[in-house]
Amino acid sequence: MRRTTGRRVSLSLRNRLVLVFSAIVFAALAVLYLYVTPGLESRLLRDQEAGLAANARAHSGAIARTVGSSDPLSLVQNHVNAAALATGNRVTLLLVNEVAGGRELSALADSSRRSATAALSFAVARRAAASGRLETGTERTPAGIVGEAAYPVVFRGRVAAVVVYSAPSSNIARTVATVRHQILVAGAIALLLALLGSYLVARALAQRVKRLELAAEQVAAGNFSEPIPVDSRDELGQLAVAFNEMQRQLTQLESARKKFIATASHELRTPIFSLGGFVELLEDEDLDPDTRRRFLEQVRDQVERLRKLSVDLLDLSRLESGSLELRPEQVDLSELTRSVSGEFEPVLGQHDSHLELRVSSRRLEAICDPVRVAQIVRILIDNAVVHTPPGSRIMVTARRFDGRVRLAVRDDGEGIDPQALGRIFEPFYTADDAQGSGLGLAIASELAECMAGRLSVDSRPGETTFTLELPA
Numbered sequence: 001m002r003r004t005t006g007r008r009v010s011l012s013l014r015n016r017l018v019l020v021f022s023a024i025v026f027a028a029l030a031v032l033y034l035y036v037t038p039g040l041e042s043r044l045l046r047d048q049e050a051g052l053a054a055n056a057r058a059h060s061g062a063i064a065r066t067v068g069s070s071d072p073l074s075l076v077q078n079h080v081n082a083a084a085l086a087t088g089n090r091v092t093l094l095l096v097n098e099v100a101g102g103r104e105l106s107a108l109a110d111s112s113r114r115s116a117t118a119a120l121s122f123a124v125a126r127r128a129a130a131s132g133r134l135e136t137g138t139e140r141t142p143a144g145i146v147g148e149a150a151y152p153v154v155f156r157g158r159v160a161a162v163v164v165y166s167a168p169s170s171n172i173a174r175t176v177a178t179v180r181h182q183i184l185v186a187g188a189i190a191l192l193l194a195l196l197g198s199y200l201v202a203r204a205l206a207q208r209v210k211r212l213e214l215a216a217e218q219v220a221a222g223n224f225s226e227p228i229p230v231d232s233r234d235e236l237g238q239l240a241v242a243f244n245e246m247q248r249q250l251t252q253l254e255s256a257r258k259k260f261i262a263t264a265s266h267e268l269r270t271p272i273f274s275l276g277g278f279v280e281l282l283e284d285e286d287l288d289p290d291t292r293r294r295f296l297e298q299v300r301d302q303v304e305r306l307r308k309l310s311v312d313l314l315d316l317s318r319l320e321s322g323s324l325e326l327r328p329e330q331v332d333l334s335e336l337t338r339s340v341s342g343e344f345e346p347v348l349g350q351h352d353s354h355l356e357l358r359v360s361s362r363r364l365e366a367i368c369d370p371v372r373v374a375q376i377v378r379i380l381i382d383n384a385v386v387h388t389p390p391g392s393r394i395m396v397t398a399r400r401f402d403g404r405v406r407l408a409v410r411d412d413g414e415g416i417d418p419q420a421l422g423r424i425f426e427p428f429y430t431a432d433d434a435q436g437s438g439l440g441l442a443i444a445s446e447l448a449e450c451m452a453g454r455l456s457v458d459s460r461p462g463e464t465t466f467t468l469e470l471p472a
C-alpha cells in the first residue's frame with residue numbers, strides 16, 4: 001500500500017482547497033478588471049457625449065440666430081462666450097463654406113483662446129455638416145481625448161454653420177485609472193484574505209478528515225473502544241455519527257463472534273471429554289458385559305450429540321454468512337408434514353407422548369425447499385417432545401391462511417417463561433434443563449427467513465404453539 005508522503009503534499013486536500021479558492025477569487029478579479037473597467041470607460045464617454053449633446057440643443061439658439069444676419073462679430077463672440085459660460089464647455093462656431101469638391105469649415109468664434117486649447121480637427125462637425133443632424137463623438141488630441149457634440153445651423157436650406165461643444169475627457173481617463181488601481185489593491189487584499197481564509201478552513205477540514213482516518217485505522221487494527229467526538233451537524237459530523245454507529249455494531253458483532261466461538265467450543269468440549277472418559281473406562285479388560293454395554297451406549301449418545309452439534313454449527317454458520325444454498329420448488333406440505341411426523345413414532349413411544357396430525361387430504365402447495373422445511377418441522381416436533389413432560393399431547397396442523405401456508409406445532413407442556421420467550425431464537429440459548437445446545441430454533445428461524453417465511457411463537461402455561469408461515 002502506498003502511503004501519503006511529503007513528496008505528494010501538494011496534492012493534499014488542504015492544498016487543493018486553498019488552490020481552488022484562490023483560483024476562484026483570482027478569476028473573479030480578472031473578470032472585474034478586464035471586463036468591467038473598459039466598459040466603465042466607454043459608458044462614461046457616452047454619458048459625456050450625451051451631456052454635450054443636451055447642452056448643444058439647449059444653448060445653441062442665440063448663436064444660430066446670428067448665422068446669416070448682419071450682427072457684428074463681437075456680438076456673435078458674446079453669444080458663444082455666454083453658451084460656454086452656461087455649459088462649462090468649450091463652444092466653437094464654425095462656418096461651412098461650399099467649395100468645389102466638398103465643404104470647408106472655418107472657425108468664426110471660439111470661447112477659448114486658440115493658443116490655450118488643443119487644436120481640434122472637428123471631424124464630428126464635418127459629419128454634422130454632411131448629415132444635417134446633431135452628431136457626437138470623440139477626438140484624440142496630443143492633450144488627450146476630447147468629447148464633442150456638433151449642432152448644425154441650417155440657413156436657406158443648407159447647413160451654413162456648426163456649433164461645436166467640446167470638453168476634455170481626461171478626467172474620465174483619470175477616474176477609470178483610479179477605479180482600476182482600486183480594483184487592483186482591493187483584489188490583492190481579497191486574494192490574500194481568500195488565501196488565508198481558505199487555508200484556515202481547509203486546515204480545519206483536513207484535521208477533521210485526518211481524525212476520521214486515524215479512527216478508521218484504529219478500527220482496522222481491531223480497537224473499537226474510542227468513539228470519534230461529533231463536533232458538528234455538517235456532512236463530516238454525519239460521517240462521524242455513521243462511523244461511530246458502525247464502530248458500535250462492529251463491537252457488538254465482535255463480542256457476538258467471541259461469545260459464539262466460546263460457547264461452540266464449550267459445547268464441543270463437553271461430549272469430547274465425556275467420550276475420552278468412557279474410552280478410558282472401556283479399556284479396563286475386567287469390565288462385565290453389562291457395564292461395557294451401558295458405557296458403549298453412552299459413547300454412542302455422545303457421538304450422536306457431537307454429530308448433531310457439528311451439523312447444526314455448520315448450518316448456522318452457512319446461514320449467517322449467506323452461503324446456504326436453497327432449492328425452492330413446488331411442494332405439497334400436507335404430504336411433507338405427514339412424512340416428517342411419521343419419523344417421530346419411535347421417539348413418541350419412548351416419551352409416552354401422543355402426536356395428532358391435522359392436515360387436509362388435499363394438496364397444500366407452497367414454494368419452498370422441501371429438505372429445509374422438513375428440517376424446521378423436525379426441530380419444532382423435537383422441541384415439543386423434548387421440552388415437555390412425558391405423556392404430553394402434540395398437535396401438528398397445516399393449512400392455507402390469507403394467501404400463505406401455515407404449519408403449526410402445538411403442545412400442552414408447561415410453556416416457556418415469558419422472559420425467555422424473546423431469546424429462544426438466539427443461538428445457544430436454552431431456557432430449561434433439557435440437555436439441548438440451543439441451536440434448533442436459531443437455525444429454524446433463519447431458514448424460514450431465507451425462504452421468505454416467518455417463524456413465530458405463542459406460549460402460555462399448558463399451551464405452546466410454534467407457527468411457520470411460508471409463501472404459497
Ligand SMILES: Nc1ncnc2c1ncn2[C@@H]1O[C@H](COP(=O)(O)OP(=O)(O)OP(=O)(O)O)[C@@H](O)[C@H]1O
Binds near residue numbers: 379415430434439
Ligand atoms: N415446545 C417447547 N416447550 C417449552 N420450551 C421450549 C419449546 N421449544 C423450545 N423451548 C425452549 O427454547 C429453548 C431453545 O430451543 P432450541 O430448539 O433452540 O434449543 P434446544 O432444544 O435446547 O437445543 P437443540 O435444539 O439445539 O438440541 C429450549 O432450550 C427450551 O427451553
Ligand SMILES: [Mg+2]
Binds near residue numbers: 379382441
Ligand atoms: Mg431444540
